[in-house]
Amino acid sequence: MNCVVCKMGTTVLGTTTVTLERGVTVVVIRHVPAHICENCGEVYLESEASKQVMEIGEAAAKAGTVVQIQEYRAA
Numbered sequence: 255m256n257c258v259v260c261k262m263g264t265t266v267l268g269t270t271t272v273t274l275e276r277g278v279t280v281v282v283i284r285h286v287p288a289h290i291c292e293n294c295g296e297v298y299l300e301s302e303a304s305k306q307v308m309e310i311g312e313a314a315a316k317a318g319t320v321v322q323i324q325e326y327r328a329a
């Protein structure tokens with residue numbers, strides 16, 4: 255797909271590290287599958303990965319976790 259940020263690059267499938275903050279909670283999820291722009295580095299998560307990342311963040315926030323670092327696992 256074409257990058258909507260720089261409108262010049264095309265995206266390639268790779269992995270990225272996602273950091274979420276919810277109040278006092280910080281969640282770092284490594285190796286999340288994503289489309290990454292070859293030109294500007296903008297990251298596009300697929301809807302499934304994005305949804306799962308949000309769920310992990312919500313669960314950590316509810317549990318009152320301060321810092322959580324984990325690997326991404328596909329559902």
Ligand SMILES: [Zn+2]
Nearest residue numbers: 257260291294
């Ligand atoms: Zn771009």
